[in-house]
Amino acid sequence: MDFLRPASWEEALAAKAEHPTAVPIAGGTDVMVEINFDHRRPEYLLDLNRIGDLSEWEVGEKTVRLGASVSYTKIMENLRTELPGLALASHTVASPQIRNRGGVGGNLGTASPAGDAHPALLSSGCEVEVESVRGVRMIPIDDFYVGVKRNAMEPDELIRAVHLPKADGPQQFSKVGTRNAMVIAVCAFGIALHPETRTVRTGIGSAAPTPVRAREAEDFLTAALEEGGFWESGAPIPPSVAKQFAQLASGACNPIDDVRGSAKYRRHAVGIMARRTLGWTWESYRGNERSAQCA
């Protein structure tokens, strides 16, 4: 095994071009487990810790450019306002020690359906900035996950950053596990209300071969909110609409039975989380609408 330590992004790209099989390592919270357990013996490890700008973020007018190695701890501490869904999801990642090391780039690189960031990334509608010596590509998150632990990247590409729209409305995240800390999600659900475009986006984790959106549920809810004039009135969502949304979210799952839970349970739980998170975000939206009207 060789340990490559590029001092700059350009050096890292050159190294990845020369050794496409090199395994990038940043927080190490996935890669080192595989090495410790002898599940993987990469020919090259490509250490990204020396590249400072991967751990930085920029808050722009419309978007946040989040470096691939910004730790979950930093996201929780610094980006709760701009990226509430991702901050909530970050808080459920493993433990403080893991959150201090792990970042969104690793979740995307591993592309496990159980990665905690995915539902928030999907519901935000972000883009992933990947680069190789051949150039930069912006991959829409909807096109990023292509199979179980497979993503849309080429072997010579590295993840540099994620560009997330700043929240224009309430966002929520919910995850089922046996305890609060140190759990891999049995299943998870993320939702983002987008009042500016009057749309709703969702993300489901651990309930299909890849992280997925509940598109039919989104379309149904977006139409129901529009037709009922809910965005203007801020009226409560009728239980029948919430129920239908939950059923459609449940239907978007394509889960398996495994040690963490059964397929049947996952479908059920995703429906429950969809209904609850919709309730939480809508109450928050209504609260804001009401206080805006009172002012």
Next chain:
Amino acid sequence: MRVNFTVNGREQQADDVWEGESLLYVLRERMGLPGSKNACEQGECGSCTVRLDGVPVCSCLVAAGQVEGRDVVTVEGLADYAKQRAEHGGCGTGACGTSLDAAKQWEARPADSQTGEGTQLSPIQQAFIDAGAVQCGFCTPGLLVAADELLERNSEPSDADIREALSGNLCRCTGYEKILDAVRLAAAREGEAV
């Protein structure tokens, strides 16, 4: 490969390090510092917790090559680290810290209440002993490093803060209550001392 890094405030060098090796392995097997414990090797248990540039991390998940030029504090250096912090707000001179030999031989010899003899422990170490938070002791080093870091940034933690900060450290003996007592005790003593 060779890795140069700072361990407990002193420059150290590890040779013949395998590229896939963890920081934990380097500390235990190459530096002779077995305080950080090796248990799950997947970041679940927290028994290998050290400070990397001040940040608590699982040393089993840090590749040895990643610590080149960086600063590591292990449980063996915790007493000196806490002392420096209390006296000078940290080590400014680079001359403090714990030598490798001292760290290798480090033992918890709490001050005897009768004679006053013994090693100076960090407040969190003394509190663990006084509160009976140590049983088999395997999880203790990781918990000490994590709890010390909590008290460093939050001198009056709530119970929820303590639970959150220690949520990555497993203990199979104590049921955690005595550990929570110990952190509360250390915080209370620090509060009195100020």
